[in-house]
Amino acid sequence: MRLFPNLNSYRNYKRFVGELTKKYGNFPESFLRRRIRQIEFKTPRGFPQYQPRTIERQNFYFGQHRPWTDEFRNQNSISSKTRIIHVEPIRDWSFFKGDRVEILEGKDKGKQGIVNQVVQERNWVYVEGLNCKLKNENKTKKSLGIYYQDEQPLLVTRDVALVDPSDLQPVSVEWRYTEEGEKVRVSKRTGRIIPIPLQAEETLDYKTRGTYVENKEKDTGEDEVLTITYEPKLKTFEMEIMEAMGIVEDRIPKKTYWY
Amino acid sequence: MFLKRILRSVPVIRDASLRSNDFSRNKQILSAKARTQCQYSTQITPKEEPSEVKPTEHEHNAKLSAEITKQLMQFFDEKDNWGAQRVRVGRAWKKEELRIKSSTDLHKLWYVLLKEKNMLFTMEHECKAEMRVLPNPDRIDKVLESMYNLEEVVRERNKAYHLLETGETGERPFKIVFNKLGLRSFYKLWEHIVPKELHEKWKNHIFSYSHNETKNFLKLYREKLWVKKRRSKLQERRYIFQLFKRFPNVDKEYLKELYPDQDIEKLRQSKLTASHLQQKAN
Amino acid sequence: MSTRWYPIYQKGNPQLRVFLPNFWMKLVKPNVDQPKNVVQFITSVQMTNHDIKNYLEKIYKIPVVKVDTSIVQGEFKKQPDKGYVIKDDDYKRALVTLPRGAEFEFPEIFSKEVKDKEDETLTKHRKELRKGYVEFTAKCKKRPGVPGWFGL
Numbered sequence: 001m002r003l004f005p006n007l008n009s010y011r012n013y014k015r016f017v018g019e020l021t022k023k024y025g026n027f028p029e030s031f032l033r034r035r036i037r038q039i040e041f042k043t044p045r046g047f048p049q050y051q052p053r054t055i056e057r058q059n060f061y062f063g064q065h066r067p068w069t070d071e072f073r074n075q076n077s078i079s080s081k082t083r084i085i086h087v088e089p090i091r092d093w094s095f096f097k098g099d100r101v102e103i104l105e106g107k108d109k110g111k112q113g114i115v116n117q118v119v120q121e122r123n124w125v126y127v128e129g130l131n132c133k134l135k136n137e138n139k140t141k142k143s144l145g146i147y148y149q150d151e152q153p154l155l156v157t158r159d160v161a162l163v164d165p166s167d168l169q170p171v172s173v174e175w176r177y178t179e180e181g182e183k184v185r186v187s188k189r190t191g192r193i194i195p196i197p198l199q200a201e202e203t204l205d206y207k208t209r210g211t212y213v214e215n216k217e218k219d220t221g222e223d224e225v226l227t228i229t230y231e232p233k234l235k236t237f238e239m240e241i242m243e244a245m246g247i248v249e250d251r252i253p254k255k256t257y258w259y
Numbered sequence: 260m261f262l263k264r265i266l267r268s269v270p271v272i273r274d275a276s277l278r279s280n281d282f283s284r285n286k287q288i289l290s291a292k293a294r295t296q297c298q299y300s301t302q303i304t305p306k307e308e309p310s311e312v313k314p315t316e317h318e319h320n321a322k323l324s325a326e327i328t329k330q331l332m333q334f335f336d337e338k339d340n341w342g343a344q345r346v347r348v349g350r351a352w353k354k355e356e357l358r359i360k361s362s363t364d365l366h367k368l369w370y371v372l373l374k375e376k377n378m379l380f381t382m383e384h385e386c387k388a389e390m391r392v393l394p395n396p397d398r399i400d401k402v403l404e405s406m407y408n409l410e411e412v413v414r415e416r417n418k419a420y421h422l423l424e425t426g427e428t429g430e431r432p433f434k435i436v437f438n439k440l441g442l443r444s445f446y447k448l449w450e451h452i453v454p455k456e457l458h459e460k461w462k463n464h465i466f467s468y469s470h471n472e473t474k475n476f477l478k479l480y481r482e483k484l485w486v487k488k489r490r491s492k493l494q495e496r497r498y499i500f501q502l503f504k505r506f507p508n509v510d511k512e513y514l515k516e517l518y519p520d521q522d523i524e525k526l527r528q529s530k531l532t533a534s535h536l537q538q539k540a541n
Numbered sequence: 542m543s544t545r546w547y548p549i550y551q552k553g554n555p556q557l558r559v560f561l562p563n564f565w566m567k568l569v570k571p572n573v574d575q576p577k578n579v580v581q582f583i584t585s586v587q588m589t590n591h592d593i594k595n596y597l598e599k600i601y602k603i604p605v606v607k608v609d610t611s612i613v614q615g616e617f618k619k620q621p622d623k624g625y626v627i628k629d630d631d632y633k634r635a636l637v638t639l640p641r642g643a644e645f646e647f648p649e650i651f652s653k654e655v656k657d658k659e660d661e662t663l664t665k666h667r668k669e670l671r672k673g674y675v676e677f678t679a680k681c682k683k684r685p686g687v688p689g690w691f692g693l
Contacts, residue, residue, distance in 0.1 A: 028351060031400040040620060041627045078622060086498070090508040091513045140676055156341040157506065205347055212349075217337060219349040229361040234424075236417045240362040241560055251555040253548070258432050259455045289671060321643035329641050330603045331580065334568040342655040370600060380567040381648075384583070388570065389651050410561065414544065419571050431546045450549050 016066060018120025020093065025068055026203035035068045036060065038076065061085075062121035064112050064153070087123055088157050092175045094185055095156055098199030102164045102170040103154065106131050111162055116151065124153035127161055166192050333374055334381045347392045351404040357412045365409055372409070376402045434468040441473035442480075492520055499523070503532035566595060566635075566657050568609050577646075578639040586612060586633045593635050607638040 013033055025032060038057040043050040050196040059082040097103070099115045113127040125228075132149035139145035153175045154160050161170035171187040173194060180183055185194045198208055206212040214221070233240065241250060276353055314322070340346050379399045386393045414430075421429030436446045446466070446538065455461050495518055503526070515523050526532065550557060560662040564585045584593060590608040595601045615629030639645065 007306055017514055026350075027397045028404055029406065030399040031397040034400070040623070041625075044630065073265050084498075086501050088502065088509050091510060105352055138673075161518075213347075215346070215348050218346075226359075228359045229364050230359050231361060234420065236412045236420045237362050237365075237416075238558070238560055241366050242558075243365050246556075249555045251553060253554045254551045256549065257454045259450045259451065259461060270594065314640070320644070323640065323642055324644040327603055327639055328645055330601050331568065331645055332648070333601060334566075335650070339652045342652070366560065373562070373565075373600070379650055380565055381569070384569055385650055386568050393652060405564070413561065431544055450546075452551060 016062075016121065017092075020096070020116075020118050020120045021066065024203055025066065026205050032068060036075075036080075037071075060062060062119070064119065064124075064126075065257060085122070087121070088121065090157070093120060094162065094173050094175070095160070096196055097173035097202060098197030100165075101125070101160045102163050103127065103130060103160055104170070105159045106154070111115070119153065122153070122155045126151045126153060126154055126159070162187075162194060164190055164192060165194060166190055180206075260383050270319045284356055334378055336378060336382050337411055340394065343394050346398070348398055348401065349394065350399040352408055354408045354412055355483075357409055358415075362413075362416070365413060369406070372402055372406050376406070438466075439468055439473075441468040441470075457528055496526065497523060500529065503527060504534045507534065547560065562596070562600075564592065566593070568647075571636075575636070577642065578643040580637045580639065580645055582635040582637060584610075584633045584635050585629060587634075588633060590635075593637065604640050604643075605637055605639055607636075609636040610634065656689065 001136055008058045013036070015034070017036070019258055022032065027035075040055040042054045042056075043052065045052060057078075060076050061080070061082045063072075063075060065075060095115060095118060097115055097118055100112060102112045111128040111130055115125050115193050116128045118124070118127040129149070129151070131152050131154055133152055135148055136144075137146050137148070146232075156236045162173050162185075163169065164171045166187075167190070169189075170256075171189050172186045174188050175183055175211065176186045178193075186192070187194055187195070235243070262268065335341075336346075352368075359366075360368070376399070379393075379402065382394045383396070383399070418428050420425055432448045434446055434448070437441055438444045451458060451461075499514065499518065499521060502514070511523055511527070514521075545563070548557065551683075561647065563671055564587070568582045568584050569581050569583055571579070582593070588596070588610075592604045593608045593610065597605050611632050611634055613632055615631050617626055617628050619625070620627050
């Protein structure tokens with residue numbers, strides 16, 4: 001949780017929910033906001049007898065779980081309390097899913113791995129199979145239960161560094177523009193471009209953009225969308241529709257006054 | 260990628276002027292009945308014509324109800340999606356995609372979207388009644404967003420026409436006025452048949468407030484706003500101290516952008532930014 | 542004007558037409574048993590009987606004989622854990638009569654097969670939970686000097 005993460009206002013929602021999170025969910029904005037907010041009661045809008053008031057949860061905790069999941073909702077249940085968590089503001093985010101990174105601190109220091117999950121709200125990154133904790137579930141007197149390795153988050157600013165593809169050494173990166181005007185990550189030491197991996201494109205609906213399968217009954221095809229049928233005419237929408245339907249209307253509306 | 264949504268059939272609303280014709284025809288029939296003053300007059304006249312075989316009542320009913328159920332089933336999703344865990348669909352229509360479509364196309368698309376919206380509302384209601392989850396409830400938001408965008412595009416076109424022809428936008432006019440409490444408010448104008456001078460209720464209406472009556476209130480109100488602002492500013496300051504304490508290498512330029520009201524350089528010099536960890540190391 | 546402003550009508554004015562209606566309707570199961578040719582809807586509160594009839598006839602091509610409507614008040618209830626009273630939104634209920642002889646049966650969207658399948662997994666899960674609970678309570682049984690509900 002950052003300072004004033006009161007997501008009830010649209011401005012704060014835009015600022016505090018990470019861009020990558022929104023991209024991964026691939027939901028319309030209104031849906032994601034609806035999903036995050038926990039409105040207890042809202043006065044009916046558009047009537048003069050009601051003040052515009054809503055009673056809802058003010059502060060939210062952001063952790064491993066994505067904001068549209070039920071786990072997120074449970075974490076932010078009515079009884080749970082939040083405390084202020086300080087997060088360093090970062091201007092240009094440079095860690096994506098599928099990136100090769102080296103761990104700089106902790107028990108797996110010096111090892112390299114591939115980024116599994118990004119939590120932009122907390123500056124966290126999960127690396128596949130590294131920085132794990134041994135966890136146990138369902139342990140009883142009769143059975144040992146299940147043991148498993150659980151990946152722990154790593155702070156982007158302190159614990160990990162991107163790996164230069166030319167010499168496989170950790171580097172700090174910079175965002176620059178190519179001559180074509182593309183924005184790319186460049187290693188500060190060698191000046192080599194570090195390409196953004198394909199896995200970063202993944203959303204809940206598809207792995208990569210090319211592999212999305214169209215819903216034939218509900219989706220409109222690309223060709224149909226791109227065909228231009230608009231012809232500019234000196235007519236309003238209503239006049240054009242009336243012409244197409246053959247409705248003739250000669251009566252002239254009488255004058256009215258606005259005040 | 261362009262993954263759009265719209266649906267199968269393309270319905271066109273029938274001529275709205277038909278309504279008046281229907282009405283007049285009914286009127287004629289009614290008047291004819293009234294003149295003859297005989298309820299069953301139409302049953303006496305028909306001559307025997309052997310050519311057409313009339314369907315029985317049962318057949319007629321079956322045909323009628325089949326037709327009606329077919330139409331009413333538009334309120335429900337496709338059968339494959341009943342009880343499905345997930346229905347994968349594309350995104351909503353964007354404004355720039357709708358701008359290249361002709362008005363008649365937009366008109367057709369509106370009814371497709373309207374039907375889809377009704378379908379989703381029906382399914383949502385039914386799922387709730389059966390204590391089940393609607394698969395992909397974000398479909399509702401996608402349809403609503405598309406409809407909103409479509410309406411905006413239509414509005415743009417009409418605005419352009421009105422500005423060209425009359426020099427006005429053609430929208431409902433508004434102005435910003437002071438209410439009785441002395442606060443600024445957004446007032447949408449109303450349409451009237453008579454001009455203001457002749458309207459008894461509106462003749463003497465003035466948008467203003469008495470300074471003497473609202474003076475005290477406004478003073479307190481402004482103080483409240485100012486206290487709120489000051490408090491949030493102090494909270495921000497405290498938060499920035501903590502940021503410097505925990506992350507000594509934080510990007511100062513970016514902080515200046517995020518908190519334009521704060522003097523970041525001055526805050527950095529404060530004792531409160533010193534970390535206890537650093538002191539230990541020293 | 543393409544805003545949602547509905548202009549006032551004066552005698553001799555052009556006919557008022559709605560080209561982009563934003564009314565919604567949803568088909569629901571009737572809450573009381575109805576004749577076979579009666580269908581129940583929930584609609585936007587602003588819709589009149591005439592609107593509903595036109596909407597169904599023009600957009601859905603369904604012949605309508607009669608429309609009955611009533612506005613149903615939303616439910617008043619207490620907010621759980623808080624105690625203050627909240628109210629659901631009002632809605633309009635419409636009973637639409639189709640022509641004589643027409644029949645419509647509300648489809649069974651969640652069939653028995655689907656329900657049974659889901660129930661199986663649920664009962665399995667419930668059994669496991671129950672088993673865990675029994676084991677947990679067995680642990681808490683022997684506690685001298687403490688009431689029986691203490692461990693729960």
